Every structure is written in structure tokens, then in C-alpha cells.
Amino acid sequence: MTRWEDCPLAMALATNKHKPVVKALFQSHRRPYLHAMRPDELLCPRPEGLYCPPGGFHIDPVRPVERALITHGHADHARAGHGHVLATAETLDIMAIRYGEDHAGSTQVAALGETLIIDGVAVRFHPAGHVLGSAQIAVGRGGLRIVASGDYKPRPDPTCASFEPVDCDVFITEATFGLPVFRHPDAGDEISRLLGSVGANPDRAHLVGAYSLGKAQRVIRLLRDAGYDQPIYIHGALKRLCDYYESQGIALGELRPATVETGGKGDFAGAVVLGPPSAFGDKWARRFPDPLISFASGWMMVRQRARQRGVELPLVISDHADWDELTATITAIAPEEVWVTHGREEALVRWCEMNGTRARPLHMVGYEDEAE
Amino acid sequence: MRRFADLIDTLVLTPGRNGKLKLLSGYFRAVPDPERGYALAALTNGLDIASVKPAMLRELIAGRMDAELFKLSYDYVGDLAETIALAWPVPAGPHAGRNDAPSLTGIVEALAGASRREGPQLIAGWLDQLDASSRYALLKLVTGGFRIGLSARLAKQALADFGGVAVTEIEELWHGLEPPYRTLFDWLEGVADKPVNAAAAPFRPVMLSHAIEDADFTRLDPADFVAEWKWDGIRVQATAERGVRRLYTRTGDDISAAFPDLVDHLAFDGTVDGELLVARLAEGEVSIGTFSDLQQRLNRKTVTGRMVRDHPAFLRAYDLLQDGSEDLRGLPFAERRARLEAFIAPLDPHRFDCSPMLAFDSWDELAQLRLALPEPVIEGVMIKRRTAPYVAGRPRGEWFKWKRDPHLVDAVLMYAQRGHGKRSGYYSDYTFGVWRGEPEEGELVPVGKAYFGFTDEELKLIDKYVRDHTIERFGPVRSVRANAVTGLVFEVAFEGIARSTRHKSGVAMRFPRINRLRWDKPPAEADRLETLEQMIAGAQ
Numbered sequence: 001m002t003r004w005e006d007c008p009l010a011m012a013l014a015t016n017k018h019k020p021v022v023k024a025l026f027q028s029h030r031r032p033y034l035h036a037m038r039p040d041e042l043l044c045p046r047p048e049g050l051y052c053p054p055g056g057f058h059i060d061p062v063r064p065v066e067r068a069l070i071t072h073g074h075a076d077h078a079r080a081g082h083g084h085v086l087a088t089a090e091t092l093d094i095m096a097i098r099y100g101e102d103h104a105g106s107t108q109v110a111a112l113g114e115t116l117i118i119d120g121v122a123v124r125f126h127p128a129g130h131v132l133g134s135a136q137i138a139v140g141r142g143g144l145r146i147v148a149s150g151d152y153k154p155r156p157d158p159t160c161a162s163f164e165p166v167d168c169d170v171f172i173t174e175a176t177f178g179l180p181v182f183r184h185p186d187a188g189d190e191i192s193r194l195l196g197s198v199g200a201n202p203d204r205a206h207l208v209g210a211y212s213l214g215k216a217q218r219v220i221r222l223l224r225d226a227g228y229d230q231p232i233y234i235h236g237a238l239k240r241l242c243d244y245y246e247s248q249g250i251a252l253g254e255l256r257p258a259t260v261e262t263g264g265k266g267d268f269a270g271a272v273v274l275g276p277p278s279a280f281g282d283k284w285a286r287r288f289p290d291p292l293i294s295f296a297s298g299w300m301m302v303r304q305r306a307r308q309r310g311v312e313l314p315l316v317i318s319d320h321a322d323w324d325e326l327t328a329t330i331t332a333i334a335p336e337e338v339w340v341t342h343g344r345e346e347a348l349v350r351w352c353e354m355n356g357t358r359a360r361p362l363h364m365v366g367y368e369d370e371a372e
Numbered sequence: 373m374r375r376f377a378d379l380i381d382t383l384v385l386t387p388g389r390n391g392k393l394k395l396l397s398g399y400f401r402a403v404p405d406p407e408r409g410y411a412l413a414a415l416t417n418g419l420d421i422a423s424v425k426p427a428m429l430r431e432l433i434a435g436r437m438d439a440e441l442f443k444l445s446y447d448y449v450g451d452l453a454e455t456i457a458l459a460w461p462v463p464a465g466p467h468a469g470r471n472d473a474p475s476l477t478g479i480v481e482a483l484a485g486a487s488r489r490e491g492p493q494l495i496a497g498w499l500d501q502l503d504a505s506s507r508y509a510l511l512k513l514v515t516g517g518f519r520i521g522l523s524a525r526l527a528k529q530a531l532a533d534f535g536g537v538a539v540t541e542i543e544e545l546w547h548g549l550e551p552p553y554r555t556l557f558d559w560l561e562g563v564a565d566k567p568v569n570a571a572a573a574p575f576r577p578v579m580l581s582h583a584i585e586d587a588d589f590t591r592l593d594p595a596d597f598v599a600e601w602k603w604d605g606i607r608v609q610a611t612a613e614r615g616v617r618r619l620y621t622r623t624g625d626d627i628s629a630a631f632p633d634l635v636d637h638l639a640f641d642g643t644v645d646g647e648l649l650v651a652r653l654a655e656g657e658v659s660i661g662t663f664s665d666l667q668q669r670l671n672r673k674t675v676t677g678r679m680v681r682d683h684p685a686f687l688r689a690y691d692l693l694q695d696g697s698e699d700l701r702g703l704p705f706a707e708r709r710a711r712l713e714a715f716i717a718p719l720d721p722h723r724f725d726c727s728p729m730l731a732f733d734s735w736d737e738l739a740q741l742r743l744a745l746p747e748p749v750i751e752g753v754m755i756k757r758r759t760a761p762y763v764a765g766r767p768r769g770e771w772f773k774w775k776r777d778p779h780l781v782d783a784v785l786m787y788a789q790r791g792h793g794k795r796s797g798y799y800s801d802y803t804f805g806v807w808r809g810e811p812e813e814g815e816l817v818p819v820g821k822a823y824f825g826f827t828d829e830e831l832k833l834i835d836k837y838v839r840d841h842t843i844e845r846f847g848p849v850r851s852v853r854a855n856a857v858t859g860l861v862f863e864v865a866f867e868g869i870a871r872s873t874r875h876k877s878g879v880a881m882r883f884p885r886i887n888r889l890r891w892d893k894p895p896a897e898a899d900r901l902e903t904l905e906q907m908i909a910g911a912q
Contacts, residue, residue, distance in 0.1 A: 179444060179445045180442075181445045183458070304450065306385060311385065344444070347441055350441055
């Protein structure tokens, strides 16, 4: 676990005049009775998102604001139209790809592990292991530290930097899969099932639904790691992000556009085709021979969910922490208090209470958990 | 267990009837006796495992995890067996995940020989060893009701496909067979003769109707048809043969045990198709109870003497399928009807009568009759072709139902609850109310709950409305702003209304659903409680 105290502060400072302030910010950490401020004076839920009154910034606001700190590039966390955006270089690139270069008035890169001072509030980004560029944001002042983890997953992912638990007083967590029914199996085993089905159905095209940022690239990378070296066909909506992942050194192998122009209908027999799940309902899906519908998502854990979506081959591959990972993360960090932003918040709050950790739901709206 | 679990998993996810039929007949081909027979019994709810009951499964999981966390999980998943299968905390140990529990046959036979004390212990031991999908299959095995889009009829069709015989042959045999159905499989595989249905009084597959459409009235000649009331009870088949008496639902479930008062009076040899009602004969008149009277008698394994006295069961006959040893199903309806009248005449009039036929010369005349239903327990008219034989299933062009229009009221959305299963992400169950007193100073009282009748698009709009107008949250329920000026009005359709002590408003609707969304209507113009009370008074 990274402790802030261990970090070389000097390299983090924007200017030397902040030095004494930064020192004060970190020294009294984890002695709650000495905190100069209450946690909700440092960060509080507002309709537009988490807000830091002393720093004058929002984290992942769902509406345009003056100053936004963005954890990752998914559309429900990263929106266009902010005055100023602070995020990792990858997240800024992804926002530019999705919304255009002018998605914000101005942007600033946050390097992982580097402390920035915003109006006397220390801010530092740490990897979240969710998708490429995803970060947790630690906010500190007066010896109090809050970590807004955005969306995260602790298990290894070949397409992004690994999650690291960050020592803090208040840990803000999502609870997308915050129920004990969600125990995600090993993603590699799920990929083996996909390849087994491809082998057993050589006359059918396997249409794999995967969210266009993160999930799609991870599925492709996992297929490559499993030794699948055939061309993989992708829906047009995935192309730019796949290209971007490639440019960041994540090799995806040969990708071809899944369009009929590139060949006859029979060419897709036995092929693996990736597309956003929304595309499966429309005409695009008709071009494939007897398509076998698959979907890579944590929701596929629940049979009736898979059935309701018409999925024949559910793949339980999630970019979020499952129940065991949520609870293990909270146990490892052992914060004074847990705030739950969105998802199945009641169950996680209940678990925290049972385990002696104060917890409360923030009832944040605007974060879609269905799209995962 | 793996093979059975795979079958269940694939069945759940295989779209379409044909795919399921192929899977099942393939399974019957590939899997030996007695395992395939036990699987068939499990899928058709024919496996009665006395040593384990659903309540015991709840106790098992309560011993393993926090009750509140389980409740939240169940609320989300919407299925007891799947919730336990997924949430079951597997202890670390040499057996974890080894999946080496006994086969389906081993499990069924072990449970059959187990006591009620041993049963749950066996289950717990297996749950510790199985993976999540086998846990699901095991739990479904003991709770029944797979909820996998597979009806018993489909399983019978798969058997018919497997053996190359007509499905009605299977259905007729069905009630004389016992798991693991060796004689059935032997016959279907051609290694033995068709089993003789040794059991007396088997179920005979019933004939069903289509809803009549406007175009039918111009197409069909009224002279070719007869009509009778569509009684609002439970469609049943009463059959007696060689001293064995049975009462079946239209799907072939045996409900004899719940209606001993009627079964005792099946003093005939034959099979009658009719409507089960609560009714009594007094001074030459049969007075029929409401559907809620009948409800007192439904879904019970046994009945008390008092229930039999207060709510006597009565059969109003529609058709005669079998008279002694003679099968009448090939005869035209008109002939069967004449036979029926002669058949019912000598029976106890306190228990039986014939559904009266309606005289009409034109469809308009029949429409008039339908508009002035003489009793509240009539839900419309049935139109039957004079020449129609009695054909199992829903043949086209023979029988039609023409239901009365539903009752309608305008009510205001008061509470919304998160849905289960596929609707987990949506507020999809709605409690609605009507005004007691003047809208400006009175209050809304809840009168019912509905969770269908709207499209997926409308669901999204209502869900958004609920989220935008929430005033309070209680767990999965939101209280929605509803006063004289702000609120969402539903036009609610329902089939009947009765007094109820369970609801604050004192009324309960039958089969309520959202008929229309009245975004245009101010809540103050929604209906009053008096309107509903008048409807009840009119029904009595």
C-alpha cells in the first residue's frame, strides 16, 4: 500500500511556496480527533457530483462545471463541457477522441503519484485498474485524506495499470457489483469458454458484446493471451479506441472492420466479432451467419439477466470489483469511514456496519451501472 | 451433476422453442436411465423430495450469511435457488470446487432415503463441493419450478420428438407414469410396447379457445355457432373411472385433495369439462359466489370442514369427453352437448349443473347479451362451432372467447418499487390510489398495485418520473409526489373488485394493470373511492 508519507514531496510541488502547506497537510494523517475539518467539509455530494468546497473543484461531475477532476474516460464519469479538466494523460486523450479536442476550456495532465495543490487542497492520482488511464483521486487537507476511487478493480488486467490501495480516512467506493451474489470467475476461464464455443460452432459467427472503452480491448488482449491469433472483427464504434490502445503499447493483433464490404457473409463463419451490445439489436447484426450472441459483462453472473438480453453465451468478465474484492479492499485500507457512490449501496453499507466501519450511501445519480 | 447442470444452463439461454426441443431430445438420447428420467421429472415438477423443503434452504443460508445481505441479494436476483447458489459461501478446504458430488441419480436416491433432518445436511454438504452452476441445478431440483421458459408441455413435446409419437399420446399416458419413467423411455426407444395406462382416470388434454377478433364477425356465420357464458371460476376436468376420482386443472395438475366435497360427488364413470365455482343451490336457484370466494379454496393441500361448508365447490359443466368406456371427443359439439345434458341430469344438483346455452340469431344480438351480463361471475361469452370435435390444444376457428370489457378507473401513482429480475434497474411496480374526499383537502388511499400493461418505452418514462418526483425512500420503495396538482395519473383496467380487509381503502382489485398513461390528466380529476364502492355494490 502506498502511504502518502512515503512519497517524495518536493517533486510534487508546483511551486516552493506550497512546501509548508503540503507538509501540514500530511503530517497529522490518521488522527481523526486532530482533523481541522470534517470529511464532508472537504468533499460532499452535490447533484452535479462530488464537490470540494475549499478546492473549488468537482470529481466526475455529471453536469458541466468550472473545474473538474476526472477519474476515467467512461461517458458517465467523463463528460464534455467543463471549464477546466484535470485527469491522467490517457483519460484526456480518450475524452478528446470521444468529444473532440475542444471538450473543455482547458486541460491539465495529472501524473500518477504526483501531488498537486489546488487552493490549499492536495490532490494526487493513483491507478484504479479499471480501464486504461483510470485513476483514484486522493484529496487531502489538514491531515484529513479522502480517496475517491471512481470505478476500480483489484485483479490484474493486461490493458491497464494495476489498482493500488491508498491509505485514507474516508474511502469513497462504487458498489456496482456490491452484492454477495457477484463473485466474478477468472476472466481467462471465461475466454476459454468463448474459444471452446468458437471451436464447437465453426459455422456460426460469435458476436461478443463489449463496452467500447476498456472491455473490448481487454477481451481482445485476453483472446491473444489465450493463443487466439485469427483476425478479430470489430464494429466501427470500437475502432478509434482500439487504435488508441495500440498507440499506447497494448498490442491487440490483427483487427478487421466487421463490414460486409470486406467480404461475403460466409466469411464471418467461425469468426469472433466484437461490438457494443447496443449494435446487436439493429441491422448490423443481420450480416452474420446464424450469429451466436455473447456478452462480456459482470451482469452475466445472473442467469435471468443474460436470458433477458437474449445472450446465448454469457461471459462474466467485469472491469469492476466484485463483492469479495470490494470487501477485501475496504478491509485492507481500513478507513475510518466508507462512502458509497452508486450501485448496490445498501448491501455494502450493511457489510461495513457489520465489520465495524462507519459507512453511508451518497445516493449519487447519473452513474450508469447497466452499461458495464 | 455436471451433465444436468449443463442442460439447465443451456436451456435457460437457448432462445426459441425449437432450440430447446432439440436440446432436450438430444439429452434424452445421450443420457442413460435412470438419470434422464430423474431429469425429466425435475423439469416437469414430478420429483417430490420430501426430505427438503424451500423453508429449510432458507434456514441453511441463514446459517451461512447475514440475513439482511441475503435479503438484498434475493431482492436483486429475484429467484431463491439462484440467490443461494450464487451467494453460498464456499469454505476453503480439500472439497471446495472439486465438483465431485454424486450424479443426479445419486442425489435423487440419497434424498429419497433421507429423513427431514438428514436432507438439509446432505444438501449443505453438496453445496460446499459444487460450483455455482451445479449448486443452482441442485437447488432447483429440490425446490422445483425451474423458471427457465420450459413448460411441462414442451418437455412432453421433446419426448414425442425423441420417440416419434404424437404429444397427445404422451399427455394421456402421463398421469399413470412414475419417475424415472423407464417404461416410457423403453417404448419411445422402440424396445418395448407402449405402456398401458394402468392408472384409472387419466387426464385428457383440454381444448382451448382463441380471442375473437373484429374480422371474425364478418367471416363467420352465426348459424354455425352456439354460445354460452364464460364463467369466471377455474377451468377443470372432473373424471371418474373404476372408482378412481380426479379433479385436474386445465394443465393437468391434480387438485383433487383440495376439493373433497366435489370429488366425493363424482358418482359417474366419465370425464366432464367444466368450470369450478363456489356455489350453493337454494330454493331451486344456484347462487354463485364471487371469484374471491373461490380464491379461499385455491392453492391448499387440505381443507377444513368449515371451508367446505362456507365455500362449497360446484361444477358447471361445459362438455363431455368420455362416457363410460366411450370416447366422445370425435363427435361434433352439438352431439356431445346433448350427451352432456343427459349425463349431468341424474347427478346431485347441489354440485352439478350444465352451463346454459344462449339463444342468438346474429352477432349483434350476442353483443347485446355480452353488454348486459346477468351475473358478476361471468367474464364474457364463449362461441363454439356446432360441428367442432374436442381437440386437444388451441385449434384455429373452432372455439372463441369474447370477454367483457374491463373496468376502468383513473388513479394516481403513489409508490413505486424496484422490480425483480430483469426489471431490477427500474421502478416498475406501482401502487396507485384514488381520492377519499375532495382532492384539494382529502387524501389519496391506495387501492391496488400493478406492474404490467405498459411498454418498455413507457416503463423508462415512468421510471424517470418516479426518480424526478421522489419525496421519500424506504428501501426499494419510493414515495412519489402526488397531490391535487402534481402527480401521474394511470388509467387502470381490472377484471373485478371486492371488499378487502387487507387494504386501507377497503377494496381490492382483481388482475389490475396499467391500461394507459394519462400524462395529460391533472391528479385532481382522478376517480374517487365512492366510484369503486359503487362498483362493489353493483356486483352484489
